Amino acid sequence: MSKKVLIVGGVAGGASAAARLRRLDEFAEIILFERDEYISFANCGLPYYIGETIKEREKLIVQTPESMKSRFNIDVRVNSEVIGIDTAKKVARIRSKENGEYEEHYDYMVLSPGARAIKPNIEGINHQRIYTLRNIPDTDNIKAYVDKRGIKNAVVIGGGYVGVEMAENLKNRGLDVTIVEAAPHIMAPLDTDLVTIVEKEILDKGIHLILNDGVKAFKDLDGSVEITLNSGVNLCADLVILAIGVSPDTGFLKDSGIALGARGHIIVNEKLETNAPNVYAVGDAIEIVDFVTKLNGAVALAGPANKQGRIAADNITGLGTTYKGTQGTSIIKVFDLTAAGTGNNERTLRRLKIPYKTITVHLESHASYYPGGFPLTLKLIFNEDGKILGAQSVGRDGVDKRIDVIATVIRLGGTVDDLTELELCYAPPFSSAKDPVNMAGYVAQNVLAGRVDPISMEQYMAYDQENTVLVDVRTELEFKNGHFEGALNIPVDSLRERLGELDKDKEILEYCQIGLRGYVASRILTQKGYKVKNIDGGYKSSLTMAVKPRIVEGLDISK
Amino acid sequence: MSKKVLIVGGVAGGASAAARLRRLDEFAEIILFERDEYISFANCGLPYYIGETIKEREKLIVQTPESMKSRFNIDVRVNSEVIGIDTAKKVARIRSKENGEYEEHYDYMVLSPGARAIKPNIEGINHQRIYTLRNIPDTDNIKAYVDKRGIKNAVVIGGGYVGVEMAENLKNRGLDVTIVEAAPHIMAPLDTDLVTIVEKEILDKGIHLILNDGVKAFKDLDGSVEITLNSGVNLCADLVILAIGVSPDTGFLKDSGIALGARGHIIVNEKLETNAPNVYAVGDAIEIVDFVTKLNGAVALAGPANKQGRIAADNITGLGTTYKGTQGTSIIKVFDLTAAGTGNNERTLRRLKIPYKTITVHLESHASYYPGGFPLTLKLIFNEDGKILGAQSVGRDGVDKRIDVIATVIRLGGTVDDLTELELCYAPPFSSAKDPVNMAGYVAQNVLAGRVDPISMEQYMAYDQENTVLVDVRTELEFKNGHFEGALNIPVDSLRERLGELDKDKEILEYCQIGLRGYVASRILTQKGYKVKNIDGGYKSSLTMAVKPRIVEGLDISK
Structure with missing residues (x-):
């Protein structure tokens, strides 16, 4: 008896599940439902098509319904939304643009509905020049608008990966671009010390960055958008990209009995099974286990979605593959x-x-x-x-x-x-x-091993320096070019001879340019009986800090 | 009581050991002996300085005796060769260019003598235009000669990493370059199927490649070198680089009682201790354990040497760090x-x-x-x-x-x-x-898991194809552009409909362009009851094979 498998959602997780399932089981009946017109497109490429780094639109389409049919014998039904599931009867209810509503029985089901862009309930949010970016039609709309002459500026609301990529791509299209981020910094996966390097790059490339501020209201201004921020600042933009995050697109499951988490994510076990028999779920819509902390969470990333799709297919055919959690590995090019x-x-x-x-x-x-x-x-x-x-x-x-x-x-x-x-x-x-x-x-x-006692730049700035001596162990030239206020300059290469200048009763805080010479100095001092802390990452770690130690600027050694 | 540590050899392993030791023990007396004039130079950069990718000679010198003194308080003695060790008395005998012969007592010793270029006993090998490349003076000599006008061509004997890098750099200097390799292929760490891709790149860049041939004799020819190969071929070169490998430079240990392997490598345990008390050894001169097979071997690589130097220092100070073997990770840029x-x-x-x-x-x-x-x-x-x-x-x-x-x-x-x-x-x-x-x-x-039965290109060519059918599952256009002789073309996307064309009694060997569609085809056929093998890596795997299947060439689809 061949299995009948329904797959809900035809992008990363769903398409992967369908293809793997067919390779494992030539005889299964596989129907894939996609709410939108396109399946298996390159989500992560959308900003780059708008920015014209990717020049051909067809490159965004990895598989079509036709190619999924001929290659994998999958019955792909686009413009077909699954609107309800009866897990007891094993029946899904589908609303099709062409064929109206109907039901399909299943033996197995894979849910890969994905997530949709969050659109908070803010005044004026439905202005036609406010766009979100999740799929091909979104992309076509944004690109068509940017391609028109006369568009001068854009505001990107949200400094996550999509927001920053869109900002770069719109800048590459010649627009004046501003990113508005409600948190103190953009790109939450990066800590403050590293993200400030990225923020500097963004500013250096001429993008405006407004941090710690959110949107209060949008208003129409002769077809453009006026944006009022919580701080009272008003911006005006021909184009607004709303990229403040996504939420799982699981509304259709609300009466299904399939267990959802607090924020609407589908709860699955290690085999990616939901609590409903023979129903699996994958992708942005599921609750995952953080690989490091083992705590539950949610991560919208293409890599995990693709892998999960494959694992769901494995389990439907009895292979018993497990998903061991997501560690959130991510990367972004920023100019x-x-x-x-x-x-x-x-x-x-x-x-x-x-x-x-x-x-x-x-x-x-x-x-x-x-x-x-x-x-x-x-x-x-x-x-x-x-x-x-x-x-x-x-x-x-x-x-x-x-x-x-x-x-x-x-x-x-x-x-x-x-x-x-x-x-x-x-x-x-x-x-x-x-x-x-x-x-x-x-x-x-x-x-x-306690061979060095590091102090981070942040800790250093909060440190009680009452009974400490600050020592800069770089060369005289480096010191003259700029150093932390109050530092004594003893280059590491003459430290052994100049130990007499240091008071053994005081704690020594020392730094070099990047931390390596500081480590050598720290080892000398520690073994000579001094109490010493090495400022981690050295002077360089301060350069991009938003709040940095007071620096005495000196000659420019590049001249 | 402070330890007295002698270090023999001041490049990768020796310099690393010295610096780490000082950081761990500010009070040790550390003397580093280097036979040559330079310590801690960038071995791996030497070909690129000759090729003028690296423009400044001083960049090759990582540390000088002076900088090792001021930074690490190391007593560096260059032009000082350790010529013997009495492990019972814990005394090393040194021959210094300046100071003649003398002895130094040690509490601990690190041997990092490295390896020297192999110069086999071939007629004419001492011709002044035959160079080996191991150190700064070698580099200076080769570069000075290449910098002279009138040098037109070079022959590199040996197609290992140094040989190939030298060939590329000499080519970049405008010389006509030939590599002579005695084995069937250059670069022994790569298997035939991959190295042929590299050989193609080398040939495409205009370097001549003579494989399976070795040198019989060198002869002077008006100041240049005439090279007679075993095959009888005669080459003439203004410059010959001899790069056929290295052997451990451990002759000075022969009466020391320190155990050496069959090929002269120093035998050490996991802590990098030799059989002599308190004597450690690191770098190209030691016998290592292959991390994967756990068999003994020898590998001349900078990464392991640097790490081993650090581990020896750790153990001298009692940290108990172990070296778990070398896996031979290596990389080369070839144009x-x-x-x-x-x-x-x-x-x-x-x-x-x-x-x-x-x-x-x-x-x-x-x-x-x-x-x-x-x-x-x-x-x-x-x-x-x-x-x-x-x-x-x-x-x-x-x-x-x-x-x-x-x-x-x-x-x-x-x-x-x-x-x-x-x-x-x-x-x-x-x-x-x-x-x-x-x-x-x-x-x-x-x-x-047995889901696919792969056959490598090499196996395929040796396979008895008596009772098999060869199927090309690529598109018609790809097939017309070139295919293996005798193949039947059934594109994977129409395979399901055309199964009737295949004889179930015969084994099917099938291939696509890179192996992915072949895998899909293989899954379809297997599940439909056919016996099928997928040619691993597809048609593409054949393109660079030295001996390839007979190909029927077709139209060029690039036109």
């Missing part, structure tokens, strides 16, 4: 920069009251003696046992690689010791003999 | 291509009679709908239990990242199942929702 992260960030861990330690290294993307390298900042978050909880990185090259490696270590339950032992590709155009990932491991090991 | 590998290759596993399976995927370096991607070939080697034994990759972008991730999985003892679960960075400029690493894992899982 010339790349920012990426995996696992938990400090903000989350603080909120969850999970103890952690953190170190930051500023290194080169590849051997400094080989041309073409760029600075790379890598932050590692780990616990007392050395287990890695998260990592973030920002730079112009090689960011993806370092976060991928650390994401792999997290997935396999590795520790900072493992980071030091990784044998990664080294030739001068690609890395250094000790890769930044190895280096982050070494620094973390030193912290855990 | 626009990158080639990398980790773990064992097929050639090694066959030699060791270790059973393995292999799959190859040809994918895009990032989402195909986003511009700037390049084809990437990734080969995975694994065993019956899914344990990963090795991987190799060749492409123009993203090769380092994929091999780094798989190297990490190998290091943490992961399996092909782990590859499928990795949550890696995905945004269109960086990867696909299912990264090539995930895809390789999926394919390997399918092979292990």
Whole structure:
């Protein structure tokens, strides 16, 4: 007897489930329902089509109903919305644009309804020049409007991944662009110290950034939109992109008995089964387990959705594959920069009251003696046992690689010791003999072993400096070029001879440019009996801080 | 009581050991002996300085004796060769250019003598225009000669990493370059199927490649070198680079009682201790354990040497750090291509009679709908239990990242199942929702589960095709453009309707372009009761094979 499988939603999770299911079971009857006109499109490419980096619209369409039929023998029904499910009778009710309402029986079902853009109940939110971006029709509408002459400026509400990508792409189209973000910083997966580097890049490229401010009201202004912010600031835009997040599109399940979480996400077990027999769910609409904390959460990412679709298909055919949680690995190109992260960030861990330690290294993307390298900042978050909880990185090259490696270590339950032992590709155009990932491991090991007592820039600024001496261990030239106010300059290379200048009764706070010489200085001082803290990431870690230590500016050594 | 530590050799391993030791122990007396004039130089950068990619010579010098003194309080003695060790008395005998011979007592010793270029006993090998490349003076000599006008051509003997890098850099200097390799292929860490892609790139860039041929004799020819190969071919070169490998520089240990392996490598335990009390050894001169096979071997790589130096220092100060073996992760830029590998290759596993399976995927370096991607070939080697034994990759972008991730999985003892679960960075400029690493894992899982029966191109060519049908499941257009001789064309999208054309009594060998459609076809046929093998990597896997299936060439679809 062949199985009849209904799949609800034809994009990442649903399309993956359908294709895998067919490869596993040539005889199943598979019907895929998609509410919209398009299935299996490249969501993540939509901003880049609007920005004309992707030039051909057809490249966004990965599969069509026709290709899914001929390749996988899937009965794809677009413009067909599943509006209700009777899990006792195993029947779905479908509303089709062409065929009206009807029912289909199922043996198995995969729910992949996705999420929709949040549109809060704000005055004027339905203005025709306020757009959200989730699918091909949204994209066509925005692009058609941008393609018209006379559009001068855009405001992007929300500084998440979609918001920032849209801002960059609209800027690339020649618009004057402003991002409005209600939180203190954009891009929540990145901690403050790293996201400020990204914010600087955005500002440097001429995008306006309004932080800590939200929208109070939208108003029409001769066809354009007037935006009043909570602060009272008024902006005017020909185009508004609303990108403040998504919510699971699970309204059709409300009478189905299928268990939903507090925010409407479908609850599934490790096999991605819902509480209803033979009903699986995948993608943005499900509640996942955070791989690191084991707490429930929700993550709207294409990678997990695709993998989950495949796993649901596996389980329908009895393979017993499990989904072990999402760690939230994500990446974004922001003009010339790349920012990426995996696992938990400090903000989350603080909120969850999970103890952690953190170190930051500023290194080169590849051997400094080989041309073409760029600075790379890598932050590692780990616990007392050395287990890695998260990592973030920002730079112009090689960011993806370092976060991928650390994401792999997290997935396999590795520790900072493992980071030091990784044998990664080294030739001068690609890395250094000790890769930044190895280096982050070494620094973390030193912290855990108590060989260095790091203090983050934030902690340093809040630190009671009453009975401390601040020492800058960089060269005289570096010092003259700018240093923290009140610092005494003793270059690390003359520290041994100049120990007499330091008072043993006072705690020493010392820093260098990126933390490496500071570590050497810290080791000398500690072993000579001083109490010493090393400012993590050095002077460089202060440069992009929103609130930074008072700096005495000096000569410009670039001249 | 402070320790007195002697370090023999001041490059990667020795310099790392010295610096780490000082950071751990401010009070130790540390003397570093270097036979040559330079310490801590960028070995891996030397070819690129000759090629003028690296323009400033001082960039090659990472540390000087002076900087090691001021930063780390190390007593660096250059032009000082350790010529003997009395491990009973704990005394080393040194021959210094300046100070003649003398002895130093030690409490601990780190041996990091490195390796020297092999110069076989071939007639004429001492011709002044035959160079080896290991250090700064070698580099200066070669560069000074190349910088002179009138040098037209070079022959590089040996197609290992140094040989290929030198060939590229000499080509970049405008020389006519020939590589002579005695083995059937260059770059032994890569298997035949992948290295042929690299060989094609080398040939495409105008370098001559002579494989399967070695040098019989060198002769002077008006100041240039005449090279007679075993085949009888005669070459003439203004410059010869001899790069056929290295041997450990351990002659000075022969009467020391320190145990050496069959080929002269220093034998150490997990803590990198030799059999002599308090004597450690690191770097190119030691015998390592292969991380995957646990067999002894030797690997001359900068990454392991640097890490080992640090571990030796750890153990001298009692930290008890262990070195868990080398997996041979390596990478090379070859003009626009990158080639990398980790773990064992097929050639090694066959030699060791270790059973393995292999799959190859040809994918895009990032989402195909986003511009700037390049084809990437990734080969995975694994065993019956899914344990990963090795991987190799060749492409123009993203090769380092994929091999780094798989190297990490190998290091943490992961399996092909782990590859499928990795949550890696995905945004269109960086990867696909299912990264090539995930895809390789999926394919390997399918092979292990028996869902597909792959046959490699090599196996296919040796296969008895008496009672088989060869089916090309690509489109008609692709088929017309070229296909394997004797193939029947049934596009996968019409396979279900055309099953009647296939004889159930015959085994079906089928292929597509890269293996993905072939897998779908294979699943259809298998479930319909056919016996079927899928040619791994598809038509594309044949394109660079030295010996390839007979191809019927057709129209050029690029026109």
